[in-house]
Amino acid sequence: MNTGFLKCLIINNSAMKKTKYIYLTFFLIIISSLLISAKLTGKPTNDYLNVTQSFSDKTPIVYHDYYNIRFWGLEEFHPFDTKKYQRIFHELLQKSNLSEERVIVAAKPDKHLLSLAHDKKYLKSLNSSWTLARITELGFLRFFPSKLSRDIVLEPMLYQTGGSLLAAMAAMEQGWAINLGGGYHHASYKNGEGFCALADIGLIVRYLRQAGKVNNVMIIDLDAHQGNGHELDFIGDKNTYILDAYNKEIYPHDIVAKSSIDIKIELLAFSSDKIFLERLEKALPTAFHEFQPDLIIYIAGTDILDGDPLGALAISPEGIIKRDEMVFRLAIEKQIPIVMLLGGGYQQSNAHIIAQSILNLRDKFDLF
Numbered sequence: 001m002n003t004g005f006l007k008c009l010i011i012n013n014s015a016m017k018k019t020k021y022i023y024l025t026f027f028l029i030i031i032s033s034l035l036i037s038a039k040l041t042g043k044p045t046n047d048y049l050n051v052t053q054s055f056s057d058k059t060p061i062v063y064h065d066y067y068n069i070r071f072w073g074l075e076e077f078h079p080f081d082t083k084k085y086q087r088i089f090h091e092l093l094q095k096s097n098l099s100e101e102r103v104i105v106a107a108k109p110d111k112h113l114l115s116l117a118h119d120k121k122y123l124k125s126l127n128s129s130w131t132l133a134r135i136t137e138l139g140f141l142r143f144f145p146s147k148l149s150r151d152i153v154l155e156p157m158l159y160q161t162g163g164s165l166l167a168a169m170a171a172m173e174q175g176w177a178i179n180l181g182g183g184y185h186h187a188s189y190k191n192g193e194g195f196c197a198l199a200d201i202g203l204i205v206r207y208l209r210q211a212g213k214v215n216n217v218m219i220i221d222l223d224a225h226q227g228n229g230h231e232l233d234f235i236g237d238k239n240t241y242i243l244d245a246y247n248k249e250i251y252p253h254d255i256v257a258k259s260s261i262d263i264k265i266e267l268l269a270f271s272s273d274k275i276f277l278e279r280l281e282k283a284l285p286t287a288f289h290e291f292q293p294d295l296i297i298y299i300a301g302t303d304i305l306d307g308d309p310l311g312a313l314a315i316s317p318e319g320i321i322k323r324d325e326m327v328f329r330l331a332i333e334k335q336i337p338i339v340m341l342l343g344g345g346y347q348q349s350n351a352h353i354i355a356q357s358i359l360n361l362r363d364k365f366d367l368f
């Protein structure tokens with residue numbers, strides 16, 4: 001009998017057990033620390049949106065500090081720059097006469113509002129850490145208690161979704177508005193995916209229609225990814241017009257959702273400013289010739305920026321600034337309310353480019 005083999009097995013077994021205990025202890029320490037930290041951060045739970053508020057004394061820029069995902073540095077493991085919202089806001093405060101008191105403070109949509117955007121079954125599924133881990137691609141979340149996962153990722157998305165609705169309402173009053181977040185264009189009535197748990201675009205359209213404030217809505221989606229969420233939500237809806245420009249070589253390749261797009265600008269990977277801006281310049285007037293919207297929802301994703309590992313396009317910072325200006329120019333010339341949502345954009349440099357672009361819009365159209 002080969003006793004050497006047995007000895008080796010016994011030693012390996014006890015070494016494995018030891019390692020297991022070390023991992024288990026380490027895991028328990030992390031979980032308890034996270035639980036204590038969650039208690040200490042104490043996110044508010046009853047900060048709900050008031051649909052009757054007026055925006056007359058406000059600059060229609062919407063933000064809340066809770067837009068930013070913070071959790072003991074673990075967020076750094078995700079490719080998303082989770083503090084970009086805060087960085088944009090601070091740069092706007094520093095470089096313009098925007099004052100904190102005049103900004104519209106976002107709040108969460110309540111259950112009634114959320115039920116306009118999602119079915120009950122899907123909303124219930126958001127209580128599961130597994131669902132949130134799948135949607136956000138943050139694998140470690142599935143091991144967390146559901147309350148903790150909701151606090152880490154769902155709360156910021158709730159605030160940003162409420163922010164999108166408030167911005168749309170402000171745009172109806174003031175002609176334009178920018179939510180410094182939102183644009184969850186992969187989320188639909190029955191599903192969330194691609195870091196989009198809540199369908200803020202669907203919520204805007206359904207709420208404003210129900211309130212009798214809009215009928216025709218144009219969605220201009222210039223994020224690097226196809227906006228399959230709102231496209232699925234409005235398939236066959238003649239009162240919703242969708243212009244979508246995206247890299248056709250990346251996620252989500254949603255063929256069913258594509259049938260909902262009125263003007264497609266399908267780009268090859270690593271397309272640069274010239275082709276992107278030329279095609280957009282042709283498409284925008286065609287869209288307004290074919291459809292007269294009461295509101296424009298503009299998803300200004302900056303994952304089209306050169307170097308973005310997920311967007312895989314090669315648009316320069318100047319190209320992004322020109323793009324936003326092109327869309328705003330048409331909306332303002334035609335006097336159609338426009339609400340801008342930020343969409344994707346995953347590099348450290350995005351926040352500065354977005355702030356620069358908003359400041360350019362302010363200068364060109366005397367916004368604030």
Ligand SMILES: [Zn+2]
Pocket residue numbers: 223224225301303311343344345
């Ligand atoms: Zn994207």
